[in-house]
Amino acid sequence: MAAGKQQLPVALLFILGGVWSFPLVQDTKPAAKLCGYESCHITKPNMLNVHLVPHTHDDVGWLKTVDQYYYGDRNDIQHAGVQYILDSVVDQLLKNPDRRFIYVETAFFYRWWKQQSSSMQQTVKRLVNEGRLEFVNGGWCMSDEATTHYSAVIDQMTLGLRFLNDTFGACGRPRVAWHIDPFGHAREHASMFAQMGYDGFFFGRLDYQDRDHRMIEKEQELLWRASDSLTPPMADLFTGILPNGYNPPEGFCWDQLCHDPPIRDDPDLEDYNVDDVVNRFLVIANSQAMVYKTNHIIMTMGSDFQYENANLWYKNLDKLIHYVNAQQANGSKVNVLYSTPSCYLQELHRANLTWSLKRDDFFPYADDAHDFWTGYFTSRPALKRYERISNSNLQTCNQLEVLAGPVSRQGPFGVGDSDTMKEAMAVAQHHDAVSGTEKQHVANDYARRLANGWQHCQLLISNSFAALSGSFLKRNYCDNLNISVCLPTEILNKFLVIVYNPLARPVTWPVRLPVNGTAYAVSDVKGKPVDCQVVPVSKATQEVRRNRGFAINELVFQVQAPPLGYTTYSVSLIQDGPPPASTQRRTPTGIQNKFLRVTFDPDTGLLSSLSNLETKQSIKLTQNFYWYNASDGNNTESNQPSGAYIFRPNSSTPFIISKTAKTETIQTSVVQEVRQWFAPWVSQVVRLYADSKALELEWTVGPLPIDDNLGKEVITRLDTSIKTDRFFYTDSNGREVLQRKKDFRPTWNLKQSEPIAGNYYPINSRAFIKDDVDQLTVVTDRSQGGGSIQNGSLEIMLHRRLLYDDVRGVGEPLNETSDIFPEGLIVRGRLLLSLEHPAAAADLHRPMAEQEVLQPLLAFVDGDLSPNIRHEFSGLQAALPPAVHLLTLTQWDKDSVLLRLEHQFQSRESKLNSQPVTVNLQKLFSTLVVLGVSELNLSANQWKDKMTRFDWTPQKEEKPLLKTFQDPSEWEVTLRPMEIRTFLLKVQNVQLK
Structure with a gap:
């Protein structure tokens, strides 16, 4: 994309103590121009100041595709055209310098900007420089918070913020994060926003009970301490909860999509209504002020796709x-002004108050007693x-683009790109994309975009392999290996099998x-020679x-595979070789390797125990599949049905799919498998590889039968002998772990009305249950919902098929089919189980989850190993320590790359790995000479040493647990637990020997 190719002015590089410093933006705006906090309108200290924030909320796909929303196509589905919104807003801002507008979704603004004339671009720059058009949030989209992985969130924020930075300089940098529509809020998102330099965070949705409590206590504005490991205030973020979600107050919506009457101010007309409007507004403003702490309140004047x-x-x-302001002459104490979230935030900061402190997150979210938004987790x-x-x-694509150099983008296999x-x-x-809360045709469009992006990356990767290896044979990629489809093999x-490992440590796979x-x-x-075995394809896979x-x-x-590199394996057919391993139609007593032993109940065919042979731990473990009958909205308590957003089972007791499993066993030196069949639409493989410390459960579910007219929400449940006492643990966006407790919220007294859905939480990469002796960790291969409904139990929702819309706007039931599966979607996935002592569990489950997220990439080449080819390569001089994860390595411009290094352990989580590194x-890279380095904030749009944020005072002041530190040299960087450090490196590619 064009934004990704824009270059920093590297000609201005200069040396400071041997370390290169890069000007991040070229500041060309005259000093007289004001933006950000300096552009805010003056408020009145002795009055109630009402900050009106004109805004539009433009979903990057939801009921219509991204393209349809931008162009205003398919208005039969929803009237919305983003290009017209931006056209109209710019025109209106020019007519009155007092007016303000905020814009959020860079994906749309970038498109619009490219289509503007140079004179219009200059006009918009002037509006931005004067603070009249202000960007908030600034990511490519407004991301979901429950089902996104932190690495992808950082990437999309960096993409959007870089365009704003390159285009508008410092005046284009958002000061506040703005997540007005996501359905619950993750602590890790707040931590990331703080590390990206935001002064505050505003959102619109929180649990109805939580809101009621906060209104009474005047705690709708708070300080979120979003990390247990990072030294305050590194991950502290001031957080404000908006009063009307993100809509205007009732009766004050003046968009073409609204039905409220306009202000009619001609006193000669019969329908003159100024007095009525003013009186109603004053009542609303004073009422709102009663539940906030300062003499400043905010009102969002806009909504979905408004301002066309x-x-x-x-x-x-x-x-x-x-x-309204004219009433001040009559003694009114209300002052109304055009404003932005950052201007409102500035006034809250000036108030110099203390704020309540929050340490947990805002999940699960419910907007009524029986309306828990926990279905979209799955x-x-x-x-x-x-x-x-x-x-x-994408991470593999980014890394190889850097390691192979310019030839990766234009090489023997054509023009490739990562953009x-x-x-x-x-x-x-986007919060209606990976969340699963979009219409089916929009979901198809998201998948098509990903497939198209992968096609572009494949060319780049093939070029990179050719450059690094010296071989120009065609590489083939097989995207359906999970269902045993790969034409070359x-x-x-x-x-030949080329195995590229995107992790900075060697992996066995x-x-x-x-x-x-x-x-x-x-x-x-x-x-x-490598030990290998041939096993028959299962019937479930064939189906x-x-x-x-x-x-x-x-x-x-x-x-x-070596760290950040590839290796090659040769595969040859043996003519007249031995037959493949045979399947035995009996339930084994158990399977085991040198690390784990798993036993099965001979009568039921189900798992019965799991043992760690190294630590001599053993727990009872049974696992089965169940389904909840989805509510159709026809019951006495509530008419809320289950849908794409809402999870609402008809009963707290799920239906068991089968009390027994038919089994088939394969035992070889490489892998042992117990293949289980529970129903024609549910099967599983319990799998144990020779060198694995994790037990794999590969599940296949679907098509979910609906001929009984019952919607179904399928779970797998692990029941153990672990004594959990209502507690279990989930990750937050793949990073820090949060403790959960059944029927409990840390910040208010919960009245539980949905005993299942109200105890579900997002599981992005892992969850676990533990007691003083044992910890059972489950690593997932995607974001899912789950809970611990019974002590010693962990359940994870795998698949949903519903017959009713849940009345949250999407307008269709979650009933997925496709051309290949017209009778209903079949989904396959896997869970990895490990059993460890709690004190040592993180040493296994953190790298295991990391490896599940960044899996080796396989490429296939016709032929055999050749002596003139480089069949093995590592981009690192040595593997990184176990605690350090190479999070980002991507080309920034011609001569520089963006590098993020992450400490992936929490403080006190591991005796071995929760230490500074x-x-x-x-001394990091094998093909890159690092000539210069400068450190950036997390989103790479500010220099780290130039980043300043508002200081806030919590009601309970606490001393930092950790001292600050200085890096021992200009080239050595130290990472403390949960710290991510971002660097811009000036590099030179060197030729491999």
């Missing part, structure tokens, strides 16, 4: 301000998995390739892949 005809809004707002599970895979593919995939992934983070008798032979020889890059593949067997072996940047 901005004249309607501004003409009435001008009058409202004029006539909705569209196939799309959620595709988004997660796409994130892994298309960056934009597609950024759009997918099915038809070739001899081929199981490879399963569809084949039609019965015996194969596999060797590594040094010609050493789910339909006619997309024809392999009868799978070749299974384990690979070892120091990394030398000059």
Whole structure:
């Protein structure tokens, strides 16, 4: 994309003590121009100041696709055209310098900007420089907070903020985060926003009981301490809860989509209504002031896709301000002004008050007693998995673009790029995208965008492999290996498997390739034989892949890949070799490797125990599949049905799908499998690889039967002997872990009305239950919802198929089908289970979750190992320490790259790994010479040492647990627990020897 190719003015680089410093933006605005806090209108200290914030909320896809929303197409679905909104707003801002407007979604603004003339662009720059048009949030989209992974959120924020930075300089930098529509709020998002330099955060939705409590206590504005590990105030974020969601007060909506009467101010007309409007407004303003702490209140004047005809809004707002303020001559103490969230925030900061402190998050969200928005944690599970895979593919694409240099973008296989995939992934983070709360045709469009981005990345990756290896043979990529489909491996008798590892540490990874032979020889890059086995493709796999593949067997072996690099394995068919491993139709007493033992109940075929052979731990463990009968809205308590957003089972007791499982067993030196069938639409493989410390449960669910006219929400439940006492634990966006307790909220006395849905939380990468002795951790391969409804139990929702819309706007039931699955979607996924002592569990589950997010990429080449080819490569001089994760490595411009290093352990989480770690940047890469370095904030739009934020005072002042530190040298950087550090490196590619 054009924004990604814009360059920093690197010609202005200068040396400071041997370290290069990069001007992040070239400040060309005259000093007389004001923006940000300096552009705020003056308020009146002895009055109630009402900050009117004109805004539009423009979903990056929801009922219509991104394109349809931008152009105003398909208005039969929803009247919305973003390009017209921006046209109209700019025109109206020019007519009155007092007017203000905020804009949020850079994905739309970027499109509009590209289509403007240079004179219009200069006009808009003037509006931005004067603070009349202000950007808030500024990411490519307004991301979901429950189902997104932190790495993808950081990427999409960086993409949007970089465009604003490149285009408008410092005046384009948002001062506040603005998440007015997401359905619950994650603590990790607040932590990230704080580290991105935001002074505050505003949102519109929170649990109705929580809001009632905060209104009484005047705690709708608070200080969110969003990390247990980072030293305050590093992850502290002032947070404000808006009074009307993000809508105007009732009776004061003046958009073409609204029905409220305009202000009629001609006293000669019979329908003159100024007095009525003013009186109603004063009542609302004074009432709102009663539940906030200062003499400043905020009102959002706008809503979904409003301001297409901005004249309607501004003409009435001008009058409202004029006539309400005119009452001050009669003794009124209300002062109304055009404002922005940052101007409102500035006044709250000036008040110099103390604010209540919050440490947990805002999940789950309910807007009424039986309306818990916990269904979308799992909705569209196939799309959620595709988004997660796409994130892994994008990181690989970004890394190889850096490691291989310019030839990656224009090489022997054509022109490749990472920008298309960056934009597609950024759009997918939207709160109606990966969340699964969009119409079906919009979900299809998100998937199409991801697929298109991956096609562009494949060319770049092939070019990179060619440059790094010296081989120009065609690389093939197989995106359906999870259902045993890969044409090259099915038809070739001899081929190479290139395994690229995007992690900065070596990994061992199981490879399963569809084949039609019965015996194969596999060797590594040094010609050493690798133990491999051929097993038959399961019936469940044959059913789910339909006619997309024809392999009868799978070749299974384990690979070892170097950090941030690739290795190559050779595979050859053995003619007249031994037969594949056979299946035994009996339930085994157990399967085990050197780390784990799993036992099964011989009568039911179900799991019965899990043991860690190293630590000599053992727990009772049974696992089965159940379904909740989704409410159709026809009951005495409430007419709320289950839908894309809402999870509302008809009963607290789920239906068991089968009390027994038919089983088939395969035992080989590489892998042991127990294949279980519970119903024609539910099956599972319990799998244990030879060198794995985790038990794999590969589940296949669907099509969910609805011929009984019952919507179904399918879960798997793990019941154990662990004594949990109502507690369990989930991650927040893949990073820090939060403690959960059944029927409990830390900040108010909960009246629980939905015993199942009200105890569900987002699980982005892992969840666990524990007692003093044992911890069972479950790592997921996508975002899902789950809870611990019974002591010692952990349940995870896998798939949903519903027959009714839940009346939250999407207008259709969550009833997914496709051309391949017209009878209903089949979804396959996997869970990884580990059993450890609680004190040591993080040492296993954190890297295990990281590896599940950033999986090795496989490429296939026809032929055999050649002595003239570089078949193995690592982009690092040495693997990073276990506590350090290379989060980002991406090309920034011609001569510089963006690097993020992350400490992936929480403080006190691990005796071994919760310690500071120091990394030398000059000794990091094998193909890059680091010439200069400057440190940035998390979103890479401010220099770290120039970033300043408002200081806020919590009601309970606490001393920091950790002292600040200085890096020991210019090139060595130290990371403390949960710290992410972002660097812009000036680099030079060096030729491999």
